[in-house]
Amino acid sequence: MPASAQAHGRRTAQGDSSGENSREVTFDFTGRRVIITGAAGGIGRELAKLFRQAGADLALADLSVDALDAAVSALPQGSGTVLTVPYNGADPESAQHLVDVVTERFGGIDVLVPAAGIYPRRAVAEMSDEEWRQVMSINLDGVFTLVRRALPSLGDRAAIVLFASVAGHRGSRLHAHYAASKAGIIALTRSLALELGPEVRVNAVSPGTIMTPMVGDLVKDRGEAMLRDTPLRRNGEPMEVARAVAFLASDAASFITGETLHVNGGLFMAG
Numbered sequence: 001m002p003a004s005a006q007a008h009g010r011r012t013a014q015g016d017s018s019g020e021n022s023r024e025v026t027f028d029f030t031g032r033r034v035i036i037t038g039a040a041g042g043i044g045r046e047l048a049k050l051f052r053q054a055g056a057d058l059a060l061a062d063l064s065v066d067a068l069d070a071a072v073s074a075l076p077q078g079s080g081t082v083l084t085v086p087y088n089g090a091d092p093e094s095a096q097h098l099v100d101v102v103t104e105r106f107g108g109i110d111v112l113v114p115a116a117g118i119y120p121r122r123a124v125a126e127m128s129d130e131e132w133r134q135v136m137s138i139n140l141d142g143v144f145t146l147v148r149r150a151l152p153s154l155g156d157r158a159a160i161v162l163f164a165s166v167a168g169h170r171g172s173r174l175h176a177h178y179a180a181s182k183a184g185i186i187a188l189t190r191s192l193a194l195e196l197g198p199e200v201r202v203n204a205v206s207p208g209t210i211m212t213p214m215v216g217d218l219v220k221d222r223g224e225a226m227l228r229d230t231p232l233r234r235n236g237e238p239m240e241v242a243r244a245v246a247f248l249a250s251d252a253a254s255f256i257t258g259e260t261l262h263v264n265g266g267l268f269m270a271g
Contacts, residue, residue: 027246030055030079033106033155034249035098037087037146038116040067042212045074046238047113050246052078059102061087062116081106089116089142090134092149099149108155111249114143115163117181124176132177139181140188147192154200159249162189164206164260166268182206186260193258201257203248208264210236231266 027050034051038044039060048060048071057080062068068084075082085101088094102109117139122131143162167175168182185204192202208230227233244263247253262268 025243027054027250029111029246029250031057032110033057033059033102033108034111034113035059035061035102035109035150036113036115037061037089037098038114039084040064040071041115043207043210043238043241044115045071046242047115047245048072049075050239050242051111052076052080052082054246055079056111057081057083057106059083059085059098059106061085061098063088087116089114089139089146090137092145095142095146096149098146099153103153109150109153110155110158112147112150112154112158112160113163113245113249114146114160116142117163119175119178121174122177123174127177135177136181136184139178140184143185143188151196156199157251157254158200159253160192160196160200160202161245161248162202162204164189164204166206166208166262166264169206169268189260190258197257201248201253203253203256203258204260205241205244205248206260206262206264206268207241208236208262208267210238210241210263212238229267230264231269234265236263236265 029051034056036044036047036051036058039048040062044062048058051058052075055078060068060071060082061084063086065086072082072084083102083105085098087098118135120131120135147160162185164185165178165182167179168186172179189202189204196202227235241263244261248256248261
């Protein structure tokens with residue numbers, strides 16, 4: 001049986017930014033088998049780095065093989081195995097392939113983090129049916145298809161951590177499809193927690209403005225106003241989201257399920 005994941009231990013996961021958020025945080029996922037989709041993205045890379053440092057056996061999945069290879073080449077040293085799998089979040093067959101490859105290689109799954117998602121900008125009045133459908137197919141349908149296919153392979157005390165967003169709670173101007181998909185993730189999290197307990201815990205993180213390429217236009221257009229509305233008066237770093245995911249996946253959160261953890265500097269509360 002794989003070792004349990006602890007919220008403190010021998011290995012270190014440390015952020016790159018300065019100040020309060022650069023303080024050392026330690027996790028141990030030795031022997032735990034972890035799938036991360038969207039692993040080549042800004043937050044996905046930090047998730048991969050953290051779980052790598054914490055000793056996990058990693059399956060990293062993303063649409064671009066070249067981007068995956070670049071992400072893997074930047075990983076720190078670790079004791080676990082790293083496996084890369086091409087993955088299309090909108091394709092159920094791709095989800096099945098990912099689960100099959102990981103199950104064959106690792107023997108099962110202990111932590112599932114479907115972090116793949118898209119954030120296109122479009123006013124509702126200009127949005128096509130296809131644009132709406134594309135966002136839903138990746139951000140919501142794709143999460144369902146992956147979780148559903150992973151269920152038979154989940155190990156003892158498995159944890160699933162989904163990605164919501166502050167937009168799923170508040171709505172989002174010019175991103176209605178994205179906001180709707182993330183609101184669906186919040187409800188899906190609770191429903192899965194009800195159905196999969198006690199064997200599997202299911203939680204979500206709900207990031208605010210995290211400094212990745214995905215939010216470049218948002219920061220340009222509304223960055224100053226959002227900072228004024230954020231009690232911590234700064235934007236978040238990807239590692240801060242990764243730490244929240246690792247906490248929810250670890251035994252430190254062993255009595256937490258069905259929750260959505262806000263990682264937005266107080267933006268949701270203040271708004």
